[in-house]
Amino acid sequence: MDFNFSDSIVLWYIENKRDLPWRNTHDPYKIWVSEIILQQTRIAQGLSYYNRFVQRFPTIAQLAEASEDEVLILWQGLGYYSRARNMHAAAKNILEKHNGIFPSSYNEIRSLKGVGDYTAAAIASFAFNLPFATLDGNVFRLLSRYFAIDTPIDSCEGKKQFASLSQQLLNPAKAALHNQGMMDLGATVCLPSSPHCDECPVSSSCLAFSQNSQNEFPVKSKKTKQKERFFLYVKICDKGYTYLHRRSAKDIWKGLYEFPLIEWGEELTDEKLFDALATLLDQFQITTVNTVHASVAHQLSHQKILARLVEVEGSIRVGNSDFIKIRENQLGDFAVSRLTELLINSKSLNYSLSLHPIK
Ligand code: SF4
Numbered sequence: 001m002d003f004n005f006s007d008s009i010v011l012w013y014i015e016n017k018r019d020l021p022w023r024n025t026h027d028p029y030k031i032w033v034s035e036i037i038l039q040q041t042r043i044a045q046g047l048s049y050y051n052r053f054v055q056r057f058p059t060i061a062q063l064a065e066a067s068e069d070e071v072l073i074l075w076q077g078l079g080y081y082s083r084a085r086n087m088h089a090a091a092k093n094i095l096e097k098h099n100g101i102f103p104s105s106y107n108e109i110r111s112l113k114g115v116g117d118y119t120a121a122a123i124a125s126f127a128f129n130l131p132f133a134t135l136d137g138n139v140f141r142l143l144s145r146y147f148a149i150d151t152p153i154d155s156c157e158g159k160k161q162f163a164s165l166s167q168q169l170l171n172p173a174k175a176a177l178h179n180q181g182m183m184d185l186g187a188t189v190c191l192p193s194s195p196h197c198d199e200c201p202v203s204s205s206c207l208a209f210s211q212n213s214q215n216e217f218p219v220k221s222k223k224t225k226q227k228e229r230f231f232l233y234v235k236i237c238d239k240g241y242t243y244l245h246r247r248s249a250k251d252i253w254k255g256l257y258e259f260p261l262i263e264w265g266e267e268l269t270d271e272k273l274f275d276a277l278a279t280l281l282d283q284f285q286i287t288t289v290n291t292v293h294a295s296v297a298h299q300l301s302h303q304k305i306l307a308r309l310v311e312v313e314g315s316i317r318v319g320n321s322d323f324i325k326i327r328e329n330q331l332g333d334f335a336v337s338r339l340t341e342l343l344i345n346s347k348s349l350n351y352s353l354s355l356h357p358i359k
Helices: 002-016 028-038 043-056 060-065 068-075 082-097 106-110 117-128 137-146 156-169 172-188 207-211 270-278 328-333 338-344
Strands: 227-237 241-246 261-264 284-292 296-299 303-316 324-327
Touching: 002 172, 028 043, 028 082, 028 117, 043 068, 060 082, 068 082, 106 117, 117 172, 137 156, 137 172, 137 207, 227 241, 227 270, 227 284, 227 338, 241 328, 261 270, 270 284, 270 303, 296 338, 303 338, 324 328
Parallel strands: 227 303
Antiparallel strands: 227 261, 241 324, 284 303, 296 303
8 A cells, every 4th residue: 555655646746846936946056055944934935035035045065154144034034043043054054064965865864954854854865865754734634634544643652653654655766756756745735724626646545534533633742832922122213223133042943133122021002101211211212202102913833922123212331232223214224023013014004293302
């Protein structure tokens, strides 16, 4: 059955493969870039980033020699910025240790920063046709339905069970085609809701299809807890200049720039804004609050951020080195989070007349 299964997948893939730039190459560098971009990003959004990335950094050496800021600017808007930082660090490592040549063994690929089991198997099989099965969310879903497996896919037991099963199903001689077929079939036919079973090449032996129980799989054991955070960004206008801080803490958006930030324990209503702004006064002198923007909600995978932006007149206090001073028209030269972009373009509530100057 295993060989028939794999043959069906491979045949289906050859006829239905999506025309994507990273599918028409065996260059491990380009496959690596595409896989890292697509880790948390839909193809429709990732495609333009991929094209810009490989155009700007066509080789590992060019990526390794770029500054981190340059890499992050290209990544701006994609989120999960640690992916870009890890890739940059790994490119430097490949340049130093492998003379700029992408490693060709699974273990060496797996040891690159930011490369986990799935990405290593994808690069190893797509670029070098090495017999390592890829197991992403699409493949978990497809296999759990095909075999009607109710072991939770997010449990240790489930991960082991599915890893072993996907490896057994792989035709080692056609690792690249099999893996790409499994992933594409999961992404385009075995959809999370309303799978297109009538178009599926393995429907005749799919247990969930025969039992009409597709919606019961895959099984998950836990729900991810959502954390709520409340941010107030303060754009300080200082005679054509403003101030940015580079995030360095072990938190979201490490390496990106942002306006001075106050994180608050509860939602920042209009009444709370002055209390929050007061916490900045040891670092900045604030003379006037010019503009208050409406709240913007921003959803990340495990946290929801409710943020506001206020624009004030002011200046930095002497001796404060946490911020860099830039011309306001230089803002576009710095990599910022999607949230900061949204806030800059958010609706201004024009409260300037009702708020009082604070010192
Ligand atoms: Fe998924 Fe339906 Fe194919 Fe089964 S028959 S693998 S449920 S698309």
